[in-house]
Each structure stands twice: as structure tokens, then as C-alpha cells.
Amino acid sequence: MQQTLFGWEPRPVPVDYMIAVYPNGEIAGEVTAFKQQIAGLVGAYPGLDHTPYLALMAFSIQSDAEEELVRKLDDFCFKRLRSANVELAGFYPSDETGSILIEPRQVTFISSLVRKISGVIKPVGNSKMKSLKHPGALVIASGLSSDQYKRVWAVFSNKIYARICFANNLVLLKETGENRQPVTIKSFSLL
Numbered sequence: 001m002q003q004t005l006f007g008w009e010p011r012p013v014p015v016d017y018m019i020a021v022y023p024n025g026e027i028a029g030e031v032t033a034f035k036q037q038i039a040g041l042v043g044a045y046p047g048l049d050h051t052p053y054l055a056l057m058a059f060s061i062q063s064d065a066e067e068e069l070v071r072k073l074d075d076f077c078f079k080r081l082r083s084a085n086v087e088l089a090g091f092y093p094s095d096e097t098g099s100i101l102i103e104p105r106q107v108t109f110i111s112s113l114v115r116k117i118s119g120v121i122k123p124v125g126n127s128k129m130k131s132l133k134h135p136g137a138l139v140i141a142s143g144l145s146s147d148q149y150k151r152v153w154a155v156f157s158n159k160i161y162a163r164i165c166f167a168n169n170l171v172l173l174k175e176t177g178e179n180r181q182p183v184t185i186k187s188f189s190l191l
Contacts, residue, residue: 014060014128016175017069018182019117020053021086021167023138028052030163031102034140038100038152046143050181053171054086054104054138057114057121058130065125066174070186073172076120077188083168084109084190088138091156098144100156101137110136117170138165 023031031052039048061069089105104110114135121127141152169189173182 013063014126015063015066016058016060016130017185018053018058018173018175019056019073019121020171020173020182021056021165021169022051022053022171022187023165027088027138027163027165030161031138031140034156037155038141041151041155042144042148045141045148047139047141050139051184052138052140053173053182054136054165054167055132056110056135056170057117058132059121059127060130061121061125061127065127066185069121069124070172072120072124073117073170073188074186076117077170077190080116081113081170081190083166086110086136086165086167088161088163088165090161091140091159092134092137093149093153093157094133095149095153097133097142098146098149099142100140100144100149100152101134102140102161103134104136104138107136 022028035048039045086109087105088102090103092101092103094101118129122129144152167190169187171187172185174185175181176183
């Protein structure tokens with residue numbers, strides 16, 4: 001806490017955020033169906049009720065810097081980013097996190113986008129970037145136990161999935177609550 005003229009004020013604390021892309025309605029519906037299929041195999045699991053998204057980057061900033069972050073991202077997205085297609089190219093296992101993902105094919109495009117956005121975020125609110133093992137991946141299941149993961153991957157390893165996701169907005173998400181449910185702070189339209 002810091003002392004002020006009128007007493008003690010709580011110090012800002014780090015808050016976890018993510019930049020993501022929500023897939024279009026058709027892809028979101030298919031991902032929801034995959035999640036229900038997984039729930040049928042293993043029961044309820046962490047992330048079952050989360051809205052589908054392609055996670056681009058994760059970071060934390062001080063709690064009092066959210067307004068500045070939104071303002072800078074708004075300006076950046078409006079002036080510098082264009083909408084694009086992201087090709088989704090099949091299921092991918094991530095056994096170290098107990099996750100099943102749908103991978104993007106344009107890794108160079110995703111890396112470039114993450115680099116550009118990082119430049120906007122780094123000077124804001126004592127930011128700390130977090131490493132995502134699979135930037136741009138669409139998570140369909142995460143936090144599965146080893147047994148659950150093996151049962152799910154046995155089914156999904158043979159599935160073929162290829163779609164084009166039109167990325168016409170970026171979304172700022174804040175992770176909140178016990179199950180780290182991402183909450184949308186703002187959607188930024190891309191030209």
C-alpha cells in the first residue's frame with residue numbers, strides 16, 4: 001500500500017490479459033460441438049464453458065493501466081491492422097498442458113501480428129509478456145488429466161479439420177475468477 005494525503009491506498013496488482021480472435025459463428029459452433037463430444041467422453045472439464053477463441057498472446061499489466069491499454073490498442077488496431085484469413089489446419093495435442101488444439105497454418109502471419117501487438121503493450125502498466133506454446137491455436141480442451149487427455153486424443157487424433165477463420169477483430173480478454181474464465185473487455189475492429 002502507498003500512503004496518500006488521506007490515508008493508505010492499495011497498490012495496483014498485476015492482472016492477466018490475453019489478446020485473441022473470436023472465430024466466426026460456424027467455426028464457433030463446430031468447436032462447441034467438439035467440446036460437447038469431449039464432455040461426453042470425460043465429463044465436465046476446465047474450459048468446457050469458455051467461449052472459443054484463438055489465443056494470440058498473454059500478458060499481465062498493473063490493474064490501474066487497463067484504460068491506457070484499451071486506448072493504445074484501439075488506436076493501433078484502427079490505424080495499423082487489417083483483417084485477414086487464418087487457416088486452421090487440424091487437431092494438435094499438447095500433452096504437457098492436457099490440451100487439444102486446432103492449429104493455425106500461417107505461423108509467420110501470427111508471429112508478425114504478435115510482435116506488432118507486443119510493441120504496443122510493452123510500455124503499458126509494467127507489463128510482463130507470457131509465453132504461449134501455440135500462439136494462434138484454437139483451444140478446444142485444456143486442463144485434462146492424463147487419463148482424460150489420452151481418451152480424448154485417441155478420438156481426435158484421427159479426425160481431419162480444416163477451415164478458414166476470417167479475423168476481422170481482435171479481442172482483449174481478462175482472466176477472472178477461480179476457473180480463469182476469460183471475460184471480454186473490448187473488441188477492436190480491423191479494417
